[in-house]
Amino acid sequence: MTASAVSRPPRLLVLSGSARTGSFNRELVELAALKARNLGAETTSVDLRALALPVLDADLLQAQGMPAGALRLRDWMAQHDGVLLSSPEYNALPSPLFINAFDWLSLVQAEGEQPSGTAATAGKPVGLMAASPGALGGIRALPIVRTYLSTNFAMVVVPEQLALPLADQQLHAQRPDLERLAKPELDAVLDRLVASVVRQARWRISA
Numbered sequence: 001m002t003a004s005a006v007s008r009p010p011r012l013l014v015l016s017g018s019a020r021t022g023s024f025n026r027e028l029v030e031l032a033a034l035k036a037r038n039l040g041a042e043t044t045s046v047d048l049r050a051l052a053l054p055v056l057d058a059d060l061l062q063a064q065g066m067p068a069g070a071l072r073l074r075d076w077m078a079q080h081d082g083v084l085l086s087s088p089e090y091n092a093l094p095s096p097l098f099i100n101a102f103d104w105l106s107l108v109q110a111e112g113e114q115p116s117g118t119a120a121t122a123g124k125p126v127g128l129m130a131a132s133p134g135a136l137g138g139i140r141a142l143p144i145v146r147t148y149l150s151t152n153f154a155m156v157v158v159p160e161q162l163a164l165p166l167a168d169q170q171l172h173a174q175r176p177d178l179e180r181l182a183k184p185e186l187d188a189v190l191d192r193l194v195a196s197v198v199r200q201a202r203w204r205i206s207a
C-alpha cells in the first residue's frame, strides 16, 4: 500500500517536558503540531503534569501498584502513531518531568489486550525539539533524549532535530497567525522535522 492509500490520518501525541505556565517548549511543540496538522495529521496535546506521577519509587510501586498516570501514558502512546516532543534542558539534561514519566512508562506491564509501556512506544516515530532563552537552545540534552527513546523505548527518532536558542525572541507568542519561527532557517528545520515524523507515521500505519 502506498502512503497516499492510507485510510486514516496519522495521529501524533504532542508532549512537552516543561512544568511551567508560559513554557517556550510548549509553544514550540504546538507550532510543530500546527505544521503537522497542515500536513494532514491529527494531533493530541497533553500535559505530562496531568499524570500526577510521583518521583519513581520502587517501594511505592510495590505497596500501591502502578500509578494511574503511568497507565494513562501507556494508553496515550498506544492510541497514537508518533510523537512530537519538546523538552527543556536542565543543567544539560532532559527535564525530570519527561524522564520520570517515561521511566514509569517503561515499567508498565502488558495486561490483556493492553500493551506494555515499551510495546506501546516501539517502532513509533518521534521528533525532538528543545527551546531555551539561552544561547544553546537546549541542544546538550537532545542526544540524551535520542539515546533514551531509541534504545529503551525502541522509538524511531527522526534525524532532524531542533534546539531553539533565544526562544524568548524567536517564538511569536503574540503572533500565532505567523505560524512560523522568526528565523527562516530554523523554521525550515522545523518543517523538515515535522514532515519526517508525519511521513514515518504514515508508513507505519500503512505497513
Ligand SMILES: Cc1cc2nc3c(=O)[nH]c(=O)nc-3n(C[C@H](O)[C@H](O)[C@H](O)COP(=O)(O)O)c2cc1C
Pocket (backbone or CB within 6 Å): 018, 019, 020, 022, 023, 024, 025, 026, 088, 089, 090, 091, 092, 093, 131, 132, 133, 134, 135, 136, 137, 138
Ligand atoms: C534547574 C534549571 C536548570 C536549567 N538549566 C539550563 C541549561 O542547562 N540549559 C539551558 O539552555 N537552559 C537551562 N535552564 C533555563 C531553561 O531553559 C528555561 O527555564 C526555560 O524557560 C525552560 O523551558 P520552558 O520555558 O519550556 O519551561 C535551566 C532552568 C532551570 C530551572
